[in-house]
Amino acid sequence: MIPAAPLPMQPRRWQQAWREAVRDPRELLALLGLQDAALAVSEEAAVQFALRVPRGFVARMRHGDPHDPLLRQVLPLDAELRAAPGFGLDAVGDGAAKAGHGVIHKYAGRALLVATGSCAVNCRYCFRRHFPYAEETAAAGGWRAALAVIAGDPTIEEVLLSGGDPLSLATSKLAELTDALRSIPHVRRLRIHTRLPIVLPERVDDELCAWLAALPWPVAIVVHANHANEFDASVDAAMRALRDAGAVLLNQAVLLRGVNDTVDALAALAERGFAAGVLPYYLHQLDRVAGAAHFEVDDATALALHAALVARQSGYLVPRLVREVAGDASKRAVLPTGDGRITPSMA
Numbered sequence: 001m002i003p004a005a006p007l008p009m010q011p012r013r014w015q016q017a018w019r020e021a022v023r024d025p026r027e028l029l030a031l032l033g034l035q036d037a038a039l040a041v042s043e044e045a046a047v048q049f050a051l052r053v054p055r056g057f058v059a060r061m062r063h064g065d066p067h068d069p070l071l072r073q074v075l076p077l078d079a080e081l082r083a084a085p086g087f088g089l090d091a092v093g094d095g096a097a098k099a100g101h102g103v104i105h106k107y108a109g110r111a112l113l114v115a116t117g118s119c120a121v122n123c124r125y126c127f128r129r130h131f132p133y134a135e136e137t138a139a140a141g142g143w144r145a146a147l148a149v150i151a152g153d154p155t156i157e158e159v160l161l162s163g164g165d166p167l168s169l170a171t172s173k174l175a176e177l178t179d180a181l182r183s184i185p186h187v188r189r190l191r192i193h194t195r196l197p198i199v200l201p202e203r204v205d206d207e208l209c210a211w212l213a214a215l216p217w218p219v220a221i222v223v224h225a226n227h228a229n230e231f232d233a234s235v236d237a238a239m240r241a242l243r244d245a246g247a248v249l250l251n252q253a254v255l256l257r258g259v260n261d262t263v264d265a266l267a268a269l270a271e272r273g274f275a276a277g278v279l280p281y282y283l284h285q286l287d288r289v290a291g292a293a294h295f296e297v298d299d300a301t302a303l304a305l306h307a308a309l310v311a312r313q314s315g316y317l318v319p320r321l322v323r324e325v326a327g328d329a330s331k332r333a334v335l336p337t338g339d340g341r342i343t344p345s346m347a
């Protein structure tokens, strides 16, 4: 009897969607019915940091709107090429906090693993857009360096998976890490920072949820959504599946000029996220990375926006306004200075 030929491996649905991402700025504009002349789109910026955006995320952008807040997060513009004082390649001091290959140890009790350099979407404001991923990913080499750092430091109770986007790794690769972490008794919590459930909700499949549900630690998943329009029914379903798998869902947004720098936008983000089961966690001032200066919102405006949110929303729907300062022992709260007054008209 002739053995049946093995079936070719079928890519999983999320991997297929990943491969079909839009990578050409002209195609993106054509899909949205836009002309690049009005937008100052830059091919050079796209060479320095490629455009990449899943088609499902493009479908949530408003057709014909050059100011769409989701489009602005991913479109390479001329403004990225302008040098800005104070904006550099390593905005948050990752290099100085390196504790091992792909391991960053800044804050007490926590170790952050730069798990991979891959992302489903390339966010123009990304603070790691210049990170040397080719040399520094924790998953390389079977996570050996990361596991050695964590095992060797009994103060590390929480392991953070970051990147790039850690959920861009195959679930089996994630399981390789967590299987090894089980034998390190001082590890008590796992935190995953990921934008994939927002931009490519297909990633939240049965295999991922089964892995999450079987983990022995409480798990926090910090999704990174910046605007209410990033949520739709497919994202709601992904959030539900993650919660059903036992994860606590939090959102960390970046305050971005032209994207979410109004009280209405921030309130809508908190309310829409909560409707999907996600609590606001941080509202970050922009990390001052080269190429992202055009997204910056000044502190006075940020404080006024935050004060207006406090006045308008239930406390649990107000994220903490923070910034990361290289060398600090924790995120730094953004607070009023001088006489402490802020300008209500900014709200």
Ligand code: SF4
Binding pocket: 118, 119, 120, 121, 122, 123, 125, 126, 127, 128, 129, 163, 164, 165, 195, 224
């Ligand atoms: S998903 Fe996160 S790590 Fe990836 S490009 Fe966007 S901000 Fe950067």
